[in-house]
Amino acid sequence: MRFALNVPNFGALSDPNTLMDLAAEAERAGWDGFFLWDHILLWDRNPIADPWIALAAIAVATERIRIGPMVTPVARRRPWKVAREAASLDHLCNGRLIFGAGLGNPADAEFGAFGENPDARVRAAKLDEGLGIIAGMWSGELYAHDGEYHRIEPFSFLPRPVQEPRVPVWIAGKWPNRVPFRRAARWDGAFPMRVDDEQMTPGDVRKVMSYLNRHRDRRRRFDVSIFLGGMIDRSGLEPGLIEKFAQAGVTWLHDGPGFDDATDAGVDAFRSHIRKGPPGS
Numbered sequence: 001m002r003f004a005l006n007v008p009n010f011g012a013l014s015d016p017n018t019l020m021d022l023a024a025e026a027e028r029a030g031w032d033g034f035f036l037w038d039h040i041l042l043w044d045r046n047p048i049a050d051p052w053i054a055l056a057a058i059a060v061a062t063e064r065i066r067i068g069p070m071v072t073p074v075a076r077r078r079p080w081k082v083a084r085e086a087a088s089l090d091h092l093c094n095g096r097l098i099f100g101a102g103l104g105n106p107a108d109a110e111f112g113a114f115g116e117n118p119d120a121r122v123r124a125a126k127l128d129e130g131l132g133i134i135a136g137m138w139s140g141e142l143y144a145h146d147g148e149y150h151r152i153e154p155f156s157f158l159p160r161p162v163q164e165p166r167v168p169v170w171i172a173g174k175w176p177n178r179v180p181f182r183r184a185a186r187w188d189g190a191f192p193m194r195v196d197d198e199q200m201t202p203g204d205v206r207k208v209m210s211y212l213n214r215h216r217d218r219r220r221r222f223d224v225s226i227f228l229g230g231m232i233d234r235s236g237l238e239p240g241l242i243e244k245f246a247q248a249g250v251t252w253l254h255d256g257p258g259f260d261d262a263t264d265a266g267v268d269a270f271r272s273h274i275r276k277g278p279p280g281s
Helices: 016-029 051-061 079-092 120-138 179-185 202-213 241-248 264-275
Strands: 002-007 033-036 066-069 099-102 142-146 151-156 169-175 189-194 223-227 252-255
Touching: 002 016, 016 033, 016 051, 016 264, 033 051, 033 252, 051 066, 051 079, 079 120, 099 120, 120 142, 120 179, 169 179, 169 202, 179 189, 179 202, 189 202, 202 223, 202 241
Parallel strands: 002 033, 002 252, 033 066, 066 099, 099 169, 169 189, 189 223, 223 252
Antiparallel strands: 142 151
16 A cells, blocks of 8 residues: 545645645655646636646655646646656656546636536547547657547657656546546556545445456556545544555555645644654554
């Protein structure tokens, strides 16, 4: 089991210098990952830091911890720009990047506010096409694409990422919706949440794993990450819950501050919690 911090980079947590310092603290304390949210606009959450700029700073400030966006809405990005950014970031952090991807929510803020189509089916189609383009470009081989939303003339995209065969791609989805998990099964990991936004349970994870295992190549490594609130302050965790998640198939547990903690006082409290290290440390 690995333990990560999953940080909403809003409010007092929108300063890239603060995020860089917190990530360095997390690495010293023994955490395994430090991930940022990827949003352009949340109606009532300003300011917001660009996660890719902040992740570049974090890459320079750390040496071991895994980093990445959790998750990037590929449908609102040019996939060739994402591929270039991700490859450069993977070099900057010497192969520690994990690329989280999903539809992007809330759709009205992330898409509709900028005149882009918020329809879930359109976002899903753009996500699938974009992921294929990103992976094709990461291969470093001659690549061309002529799809529903994008056209790319043949060229070789270099440098390739450090990691082989590619940067790991984790797909977010809300259970019990099946489509995101069929998508995840084609890639390297899943980040399941519940459609009612309640905490995932070990029973939920077993259902997700049963579904994933029917659709994925079980010879390949596959990560399952969930958000488990309460790890950073050790409060309210059911005894043995972490072990139950591990037995259900979870490989990463994430925790982090809530929306209301993105204040100066909240950042100080978060820093203190980080220094305690992950559970069992």
